[in-house]
Amino acid sequence: MKDRFIPYKIYLEESEMPKYWYNVRADMKNKPAPLLNPATHEPMTASELAGVFCEELVEQELDDTTREYPIPQEIRDFYKMYRPSPLVRAYCLEEKLGTPAKIYYKFEGNNTSGSHKLNSAIAQAYYAKKQGLKGVTTETGAGQWGTALSMACSYFGLDCKVYMVKVSYEQKPFRREVMRVYGANVTPSPSDTTNVGRKILAEHPGTGGSLGCAISEAVEVAVGTPGYRYVLGSVLNQVLLHQSVIGVETKAALDKYGVTPDIIIGCAGGGSNLGGLISPFMGEKLRGEKDYRFIAVEPASCPSLTRGVFAYDFCDTGMVCPLAKMYTLGSDFIPAPNHAGGLRYHGMSPVLSQLYDDGYIEAVSVPQTKVFEAAEEFARVEGILPAPESSHAIRVAIDEALKCKETGEEKTIVFGLTGTGYFDLVAYQKFHDGIMDDYVPTDEELAAYAAKLPKI
Numbered sequence: 001m002k003d004r005f006i007p008y009k010i011y012l013e014e015s016e017m018p019k020y021w022y023n024v025r026a027d028m029k030n031k032p033a034p035l036l037n038p039a040t041h042e043p044m045t046a047s048e049l050a051g052v053f054c055e056e057l058v059e060q061e062l063d064d065t066t067r068e069y070p071i072p073q074e075i076r077d078f079y080k081m082y083r084p085s086p087l088v089r090a091y092c093l094e095e096k097l098g099t100p101a102k103i104y105y106k107f108e109g110n111n112t113s114g115s116h117k118l119n120s121a122i123a124q125a126y127y128a129k130k131q132g133l134k135g136v137t138t139e140t141g142a143g144q145w146g147t148a149l150s151m152a153c154s155y156f157g158l159d160c161k162v163y164m165v166k167v168s169y170e171q172k173p174f175r176r177e178v179m180r181v182y183g184a185n186v187t188p189s190p191s192d193t194t195n196v197g198r199k200i201l202a203e204h205p206g207t208g209g210s211l212g213c214a215i216s217e218a219v220e221v222a223v224g225t226p227g228y229r230y231v232l233g234s235v236l237n238q239v240l241l242h243q244s245v246i247g248v249e250t251k252a253a254l255d256k257y258g259v260t261p262d263i264i265i266g267c268a269g270g271g272s273n274l275g276g277l278i279s280p281f282m283g284e285k286l287r288g289e290k291d292y293r294f295i296a297v298e299p300a301s302c303p304s305l306t307r308g309v310f311a312y313d314f315c316d317t318g319m320v321c322p323l324a325k326m327y328t329l330g331s332d333f334i335p336a337p338n339h340a341g342g343l344r345y346h347g348m349s350p351v352l353s354q355l356y357d358d359g360y361i362e363a364v365s366v367p368q369t370k371v372f373e374a375a376e377e378f379a380r381v382e383g384i385l386p387a388p389e390s391s392h393a394i395r396v397a398i399d400e401a402l403k404c405k406e407t408g409e410e411k412t413i414v415f416g417l418t419g420t421g422y423f424d425l426v427a428y429q430k431f432h433d434g435i436m437d438d439y440v441p442t443d444e445e446l447a448a449y450a451a452k453l454p455k456i
């Protein structure tokens, strides 16, 4: 039996909650490459970006030097309703694995949207309201971001137009209904409400849509409707900044008990939860104060870091968004439809991409079935029903803990448990029925997409 001087759940008092977001770019020697104008290939200026995004968010997007951003009081007040999120010591999982490793997870599924996305949604809605806007537009894939943004918009009395990837719209009707509870207007994408949607429908009738396509529609509506701006739930620098609240809380909680992690693990779709979780620890590593191993976990079916190219690419299918330099599989890459999790984006946060390219982060990709095995192993002892996305991190945390069992090392592992899986039970069903498939794209397929990257 391990010495249990650390509680199962480490909470912070309200007074110990973060008062600032930490901007890891301030400590990066190689800054992430600037966003480029898709027409001129020149760096996007603040005024160009302000046509698409809220003004203060544009400032945050472009600011590579301010280390700490005070969190506005209105956002801190909202955070208090569902934060601090618990940092849990996984004693039961450790015992089941028989590992000497010490495992902690930061659980972000404790709110109705069921994921970490609310941390940035409330910030983005706040700045939109402050600017006097009427509403915002966005896309959603699996539905977590749309749900989080709907909650944030209803809190601040903003209109919210969500373009939801059509397959998800049809497969996850309950997610759509939650958004409607919060007053959002949800349209399946591609739709006939935009030029880009009509074009895609004409070229690919019957398509189930994609995130890249839904982004194009949401941007077109935001740019063309007075009093509206577009907001995005991941990938962008500003989103990583807001999500740093996860890492700042985690660090404060661990510091309270004098615990220093050896390995920090997170799943990586667009990179926001992982970027947020590791930010303050990465800052210490970048400043040469401490060393940590950081591991990004992605699905084998959508392996942007492990098998993608570090290059400028479009963020959307319609090529209306700025170009970002990132690890990418190509903007028209669409992962196999049987892919269960929400980690289906073709690109990756430019901040994480740069840190990975500079050797500060490791990345692994894991097949679906192995992810669901880990999810179930975790659920059966720790109780929480994890989201498939989060279960990618569980998989690698378990693998690392099992390595410790072999070597006898007492490493401290922290992983991000980003959300709950109540809307993913069809995927769990496939897993139980043994019909989950582990499709992995071939080198030839990936090379064909890579060949179509814009030449910059």
Ligand SMILES: *Cc1c(COP(=O)(O)O)cnc(C)c1O
Pocket: 114, 115, 116, 117, 144, 145, 233, 234, 235, 267, 268, 269, 270, 271, 272, 273, 274, 342, 343, 387, 389, 390, 418, 419, 420
């Ligand atoms: C959206 C989502 C992710 C992936 O997004 P990132 O930006 O990579 O963090 C992971 N887990 C859950 C539960 C999500 O909803």
